[in-house]
Structures are given as C-alpha cells and as structure tokens.
Amino acid sequence: MNKIFKRILTVFMVIISLTMLGGCWDSKEFNELFVITATALDVAEDPKKITVTLQTANIPQGAGPSGGNSSGGSGSGGKSGSSSKAVIILKAESQSLLDGIMHISRDSNREVLFQHNQIRIIGKELAQKGIIKHLDMLMRDTHSRLEVPLAVVDGRAEEVVKAKLSQDPNSGIFLGEMFRDLSRVSNEYQVRLIDFAQMLIGESVAPIMPMIKLSGSDDKQEIHFVGMAVFKDDKMIGSIDTEETLGLIWAFGNVKNTNMDVKEEEQNHAVLRIKSFKTKPEVSLEKNGKVKINLDIDVLTGLGELKGFKEYKMEQLIEHVKKLAEERIKDRINDTLLVAKQMKSDFFRFGTLISQKHPKEWKRLKKRWENELFMQVELNVNAKVKIAGSGEIVQSLEKEEKK
Amino acid sequence: MIIDKSHVSGTRFMFTIAFYLQSSALLTSFISGITEQESWIPAIFGILLSLPIIYMFRTFMVKFPDKNFLQVLEMTYGRVLGKIMGLGYIGFFINLTSLNLLDLGEFTKLAILPLTPQLLITLLCILVCVWAVRHGFNVVSRYGSIFTLIEFAIVITSLILLSNQIEFSNLIPVFQLPLIKYVQTTHIVTVIPLSELVVFLMITPCVKNISKQQATKYWFLGALMGFIVLMLTLLRDITVLGNSLHLFSLPGMVSLRLVNLGEALSRIEIIFAVGLTLLLFFKITILLYVSTIAVAQLFGTTQYKNIALIIGVFVVFYAPTLYPNSVAHTNSARTIEPFVHGLFEIVLPLLTFIIAAILKLPKDKKSMLKQEA
Numbered sequence: 001m002n003k004i005f006k007r008i009l010t011v012f013m014v015i016i017s018l019t020m021l022g023g024c025w026d027s028k029e030f031n032e033l034f035v036i037t038a039t040a041l042d043v044a045e046d047p048k049k050i051t052v053t054l055q056t057a058n059i060p061q062g063a064g065p066s067g068g069n070s071s072g073g074s075g076s077g078g079k080s081g082s083s084s085k086a087v088i089i090l091k092a093e094s095q096s097l098l099d100g101i102m103h104i105s106r107d108s109n110r111e112v113l114f115q116h117n118q119i120r121i122i123g124k125e126l127a128q129k130g131i132i133k134h135l136d137m138l139m140r141d142t143h144s145r146l147e148v149p150l151a152v153v154d155g156r157a158e159e160v161v162k163a164k165l166s167q168d169p170n171s172g173i174f175l176g177e178m179f180r181d182l183s184r185v186s187n188e189y190q191v192r193l194i195d196f197a198q199m200l201i202g203e204s205v206a207p208i209m210p211m212i213k214l215s216g217s218d219d220k221q222e223i224h225f226v227g228m229a230v231f232k233d234d235k236m237i238g239s240i241d242t243e244e245t246l247g248l249i250w251a252f253g254n255v256k257n258t259n260m261d262v263k264e265e266e267q268n269h270a271v272l273r274i275k276s277f278k279t280k281p282e283v284s285l286e287k288n289g290k291v292k293i294n295l296d297i298d299v300l301t302g303l304g305e306l307k308g309f310k311e312y313k314m315e316q317l318i319e320h321v322k323k324l325a326e327e328r329i330k331d332r333i334n335d336t337l338l339v340a341k342q343m344k345s346d347f348f349r350f351g352t353l354i355s356q357k358h359p360k361e362w363k364r365l366k367k368r369w370e371n372e373l374f375m376q377v378e379l380n381v382n383a384k385v386k387i388a389g390s391g392e393i394v395q396s397l398e399k400e401e402k403k
Numbered sequence: 404m405i406i407d408k409s410h411v412s413g414t415r416f417m418f419t420i421a422f423y424l425q426s427s428a429l430l431t432s433f434i435s436g437i438t439e440q441e442s443w444i445p446a447i448f449g450i451l452l453s454l455p456i457i458y459m460f461r462t463f464m465v466k467f468p469d470k471n472f473l474q475v476l477e478m479t480y481g482r483v484l485g486k487i488m489g490l491g492y493i494g495f496f497i498n499l500t501s502l503n504l505l506d507l508g509e510f511t512k513l514a515i516l517p518l519t520p521q522l523l524i525t526l527l528c529i530l531v532c533v534w535a536v537r538h539g540f541n542v543v544s545r546y547g548s549i550f551t552l553i554e555f556a557i558v559i560t561s562l563i564l565l566s567n568q569i570e571f572s573n574l575i576p577v578f579q580l581p582l583i584k585y586v587q588t589t590h591i592v593t594v595i596p597l598s599e600l601v602v603f604l605m606i607t608p609c610v611k612n613i614s615k616q617q618a619t620k621y622w623f624l625g626a627l628m629g630f631i632v633l634m635l636t637l638l639r640d641i642t643v644l645g646n647s648l649h650l651f652s653l654p655g656m657v658s659l660r661l662v663n664l665g666e667a668l669s670r671i672e673i674i675f676a677v678g679l680t681l682l683l684f685f686k687i688t689i690l691l692y693v694s695t696i697a698v699a700q701l702f703g704t705t706q707y708k709n710i711a712l713i714i715g716v717f718v719v720f721y722a723p724t725l726y727p728n729s730v731a732h733t734n735s736a737r738t739i740e741p742f743v744h745g746l747f748e749i750v751l752p753l754l755t756f757i758i759a760a761i762l763k764l765p766k767d768k769k770s771m772l773k774q775e776a
Contacts, residue, residue: 013530020523139650142517147661147669180666194647194661201646359576 033113034090035059038172040157041134042123044093050126050134052100054112055161055172056088086169089162098137114143118176120150120193121212123157124229124236132200132234138193146194149179152229152236154213163214163221171223179210182225185258186249200234203355203362204369206345207231208248211239230345238343240336247336250329251295251348253279259304262324268308270321272301272387283350283357289365292378293350297329302389306396314395322385329383337379346374405469405608406699406707409541413613417621418547420603423689424629425554426682427596428636430506432652433736435640438580438588439649440573443637445585449592450630454623456598456749459756461622464607465615465772466765472604472752473700479759486701488751493697495747496602497714500690501722504529507683508722509729514656514676525722529715532688536695536711540609543692550685551628557678558635564662564671565643573645574638587737594741596633598748600626605693615772652729655679691715 038055090108094100105112120138122131138144153160160171168174183190191199191209199207211229216222227241228248240248249255255277262270280296309317340347351369355362365373411419435442467475473492477485507528508521516524535543562569578585613621636655641648643658651657656672656679663669694714699707726732765771 017527020519020527142513145660145670146657147663194644194657197650198645198647201650356572356575359579362576 028111028113030059032110034088034108034110035113036117036172037087037119037170038161038175039114039117039120040123040153040161041097041121041126041131042157043125043129046093049093049095050097050100051158052092052094052097052104053158053161054090054101054104055170056090056112057116057170057173058085058088086164087161087171089158091158096137097134098141114141115145117144117148118172119179120148121153121157121160121175122150122209123153124155126157127152127209127229127231127236130233130235135193135197135234139197144193147192149176149190149192150196150209151175151179151191152209152211152239154211154226154239160212160214160223163223164219166216166220166222175212175223178223178225182210184256186252186255188249188252189245199349202349202352204346204351204366204374205349206340206343206347207234208347209236228347230340230343230347232345237345240339243332244336244339247332247334248347250277250297251279251281251333251336253277253297260299260301260325260328262321262328264309264324269305270303270307270309270324271305272321272325272385273304275300275302275388281353283354285354285358285361285365289368289373290376290378291350291354291365291373292380293353295333295379295381297381297383299325299329299383299385301325301385301387303387307398309396310398317396318387322387325385325387326383329385330381333381334379337377341375341377344370344374346370350374350377406471406696406705407539407609409539409609410611411541411544411609413610413617413621415544415547416603416606416610417625418551418628419544419606419689420600420622420625421551421628422547422554422682423600423603423686424596424626425551425632426679426686427599427629428554428558428633429510429653429655429679429683430596431633431637431640432654432733433595434588434591435637435654436649436733437584437591437737440641440646441577441580441585442588442648443574443634443641444577445588446592446634446637448585448589449597450634452589452593453597453626456593456752457600457622457626459752460600460604461619463604463752463756464610464618464622466759467607468610468772469608470765471606471608471696471700472601473697475604475759475764476755478764479755479762489697489701492747493694493701495743496605496690496694496697497718497721498725499599499602500687500694500714501718501725503683503687503690504718505722505725505732507680507687509732510653510656510676510683511680513653515673515680521723522719525719528684528687529691529719532684532691533711533715535688536692536715537708540606540692543688546685550682553678554632554682555628557675558632558639561659561662561675562635562639564664564668565639565658567664568661569639569642570645571642573642590745591737591741594744594748595736597626597629598744601748601752602690602693604752605696606689613772618772652733691718694718 034054034056036054037057040053040055042051042053044051090104092100092103094103101112139146163171165171165174179190189210196207196209199205208228208230211226213224213226214221215224225242227239228245229236229239231237255274258274260272260274262272276299278298282294282296284292284294286292309320312320337348346369354365431442434445438445463472463475470478473485473489476488479485480488504525508525511524512521640654640658643661644651644654648654656676659672659675662671691711691714695707695711698710698714699705726735
C-alpha cells in the first residue's frame, strides 16, 4: 500500500513540476509576438517627451521555421510578395522608454519580444540633450541584453529604422551585423551598452559612440558609418569623422583584419594589409605637472596594393612605404589628439591610464585634468612598421608593364 | 546519542566543504558593491583570516569526533546554558537556510524563470531537499564530488569563453579607497561565505575512521578548492566588468551573459544558471540537514525525519518575510548580517574552544582522533 502511494506521489510531483516549472501558462506562440530588431529613440515635439520607435521583423505567416531567418517579407513570395513590408514600425511618444514600450504593447495585438534586439540607435538631437536617464531601464531589465551595440544617428533615428535599404531589407539586422564586422577590426568600433556604461562611470573619460548616417532617398537608401559621436558625461558635444576615428583606434591598438592606405602626392598610393597592430602606452609625469604619453606602436603588415612609385626600385620602395606608413600613423594620431583637445574631451582615455599607473598623483591631477592638463598632454608616437610579405607578386604590375 | 547513523568517508566530507564554499561564489555582490574593482584584495585578506578559524573548526572535530557542536556546547556550559545557546544556533541555522532559499528564489526569478511565482520554485526546491535530508547525510553528500567538478568546469569554461573580454588593467590601481572599506569587506568575506563552515561542526559525527592528519587535510583541501573558485569568479568578474562591477546585483551572471565567441557561442548563460542553481540547491540541503539535526539534538530525539519537513515548510514561508526587497537584503548583508554571523561563527566557537581547553574537555581522551602511527 505504502509503495503504491509513494509511486502515485512521485508521478504527481513530476506532473506538477513539469507543468508549473515549464511556465506553460504564459507561453507565447510565434505569431503572438513582435520580434524587435531595432530600438530607436528620438526627441519628440513635446520637449519633455521622447519618441520610441521599434522595428519589428515581419515574419510572413505560414513561412514555417525556415522562413524566420530570411528577415522578413522578401521570403514570402506569392500573394504578399513585394507588397508586404520587411519590417513593421511601432511608434509611441512618452516620458520614458519603458513607458513608450508599454504604450506600444497596449495598442497592439501582440507582445513585444526584446531578446533579439540587434541595435539601439539614438537620434542626434536626443543625444545632445543627454541619454543617461533612458539607459537606466535597459541596464535594469532582464530581457534587454547588455551586449547590444549602441549608435548615434546623424539625423533622426526613426528614419533609420523605417529606411528601405538597398543593402538589406531589415536595417536593424543590417546594423547589428555591420557593427559585429567592425568589431573584428577593432573593439572600439562597437560600443555595447556595457561599454558605454563603463565609459560613463570611468574617471574623466569622454564616452564615444559610433555614428551612422542615412543617405539616398525613397527605395534606395543606404546607411554609412560616419565616425564617432563624442560625449561629455551623457551629452553629445561633437563628433569625429572616420579618418579621425582611425587615429583613435590606432592609439588603442589591437587592430586586425583591415588595411591601411598610404599616400604620397597624387599618384603614389599603397595599401598595406594589417596583420597585427600592437600599441603599448606609457605615461610619465613631469615635475612641472605636465603629462607625457608615449605610444609604442608595432605594426606587422603585408603589401596589399601598389600604385605609382615608379621612381623607386623594389628594395627601396619597401623601405620608403614603411617610412610613409610610420609617418601616417604618427600624424593621424596626433591630428586626432588635436581634435580631442579642441573638444576638451579625453576620449583617448589617458586619464584612466594615469589613474591606473600613477594612482596617487592622479588624485591630485584629477580636478585639473579636463580643462588644463589634458590640453598640455605631450604625445610621443613611436611607430614601427614591418612590411613582411608582398603578396603573390614581387614587383609592381604597373612597373613591369613599362619595361 | 547519535541522531543520524549514516557514515561518510573523509574524502566525501572534503568535497562537501568544497562545494559548500563554491556555491557562495555566486553571490559576490555584497563585497563588490563596497570595494568595487579592488574586491580581490579583501578577498585575499578574508581567506587568510579564515585559515585560523578553519583550524579551530578542525580542532573541534579532532577533540570531539562523535559529538556535534550542540553537544559540545552542553558539555562545556552545562545543560541549561548549553540548551539556550543551542536555541540561538538553531535560529542561526534556520535563518541561514532561509537566506539561501531566498537567494535561490531571486536568482531563479532573475535568470531563468522570470514569470514563475517564487513560492513555487522555493517550495519545490525545499521538498526535494527534505527528501534528501530524510535519507540522512549519506544521501545529502553523495553527489558532492560531482558538483565540485561541475562548479570547476563552469568557472573554467566561462574563463575560456570570456577570454576575449578579460582586461587585466581593470585590476589596477590598488588601495585607492578609504581603509575602513577594506576592513568592512574583509570582515564580510571572512564571515559570510568562509566562516559559514561552522555548520560542518554539526556534521562531523558522521565522518568515520579518519586520523588527526586526515582531518586537517580534508578541512583545508576542501576549503582550498572553495577559495580557488571564489577567487577565480571574483577575478573574472572584475576583469570583465571593470568599473561597472558594482552596478549589478549578480555580477557573475552579468559577465556570463556577455559571453560572445563568434556569435555562435553566445547567449548560453542559461547553462551556467542551471549549474549555479544546482549548487545553491545543494547548499540549502546541507543547511536544512544541519538545522534538522540541531532541532533534533535540542529536543533529544532521534526521529529527525519529520522535523525536516516541518523546518522545510517553515523556511519556505519564512524566507519571503525576511526582507521587503532585494535592496534591503543586500544592505543588511553589508551592515548587520556580518556581525550576527560573526557572533555564531567566530565569537561563540572561540569562547567555547577556550573554555573547553580550561576545563580540559573532553574528559574521555580515548575518543579523540589519533595521530597516525
């Protein structure tokens, strides 16, 4: 009797565990969900409010599990065909982000699902007003993920999520993948929410965030990476272009999978493939309070493309291109530093470097850093470029042809 | 009087200690909130400070191998005072069980099952714990070694998976905070996870056939395995999260969520979460077992099986009433709890240790653990 009772009890426990712990009571089928692929924040007409725009991947009905990946309407064909949109745009004006999401949920037939959000973009105007209060919810919420990249849009962010791109039907997925690719070049290109939070907390650091721009009109719009937005605390104060951004990522080092172009006058042009790019920063504090920063840069490259340089022999040419590349790195970083000094923004994070290497002195310097000491930073760039391989051909094709 | 007649080997005892400490590694926010990036420094101090305390626990085991701690208290202070102290310890053990159950509930809610009622999770968990406790310590500790290995595997895998995000520069600068913060944090580390090993003084009578040297070896090796995991977790979280470490209530979970190796190996924190829940479950089982034995000891009964169920149900309903919210929980863990815990984990055992030495206890020297010949 006892044994039978125990068995019944066991079965009963298993059934209870299965049904209760599985959480079936709040299950949501796929067609009851809005799968958010991008979140856009903008200033609303009412200055106290913000516009929350959510981009949802439009998964065609009856497309089955395989259709889910084809990022929207393009895969459905048939009746809906070209008329169906790749994305659905949901929009709300509200006091805060969560408030906006609530409005959207209330006014729609489905529930929003944030786990697959690929990117969060912020309109320039809102970025200039300050964004910290809108990030709180994103950090707090269990469903929003910390590794989702952030970006500022030069213009309004909602335009980007609505855009019909010639590159990809879904701009959210496109941007997510674009930043993932860029992060393979340098981690600095991809600013995840957690990175931005770290920069905000960091001592005397000017946070940066990639900036994108929408160009073209109607059906042929394109998204371009146009540089970095520079923040003071949580307010955007300016931006640097892609060329200046190069100086920044070179100063941080660890650049991979990319090229470096070297120019001399008009006709001479070489492209070097970067195999490894290492930067070693060193700080020394001088007695008069000046800060000297030394960047030892070691670059290993291979020749990628050669144009011009007709007056050089191959052996000299390698030496020459090497010197040009070293010059270019030095100039580039110094120019970017000049821009940083103009903006009074330490986005090179030299302040953090000093606080790590010279913590005692940093306590003294901290107050004077942003407005005074950073302006006087002396930067010394020691670039060493090695050109290891010349690719499949030894000579320049152009030169061979002349013989 | 021996309440639980189960016998376990020394090795198993060692692994039980190891995973007991390891399961505390999940909850590092108590210290990371105060000393932020420098939390690894007080952690090292805490480990060093806990070594003499663990030695004291070991000596209790050597001197009174077949007595649990409540029996030792009665021997030292007499029947009345010993019982009163025992009552205090029962309160402490039950409180500890509730706190860990609360942690398990909150962790599960945050990481795995956000919409499932917390009561259901804790109730089902405690029912399984009661089931294990009813079968004695032999069953409770059976999977200790496997779980220790699982925890090691979790920590090492996570280190490998996060290797592209680890920045060692986050470990410097050092000693930038006011001294009092290091003292506070060292106190917390010593008392909350490490000296909680006092609960094992209730278990020692189950460990059979070991010598004095073996007792030392098992206590310290077990603790060492716990220390390693605690330090690795802390270092991982600091190097990955850097200056944002103190923002999070579960830093370990946050750094695991960041795992992203080539897009394919990402969003796999659920695997870790399940492993970590498993460890917390095990810790609760041990604590429930200890509370049960303590209550049985106080009332002089060997029928502990039904007591387990009563305490279990009590704990389920007591745990949610402990704190109004998790902020209060963390706050209390930083300010009040360390002192309460310190009383039961360090002050009273030390006092007992000294008085027992003055009274030349135990009188029956034959029962003491012998040196190996």
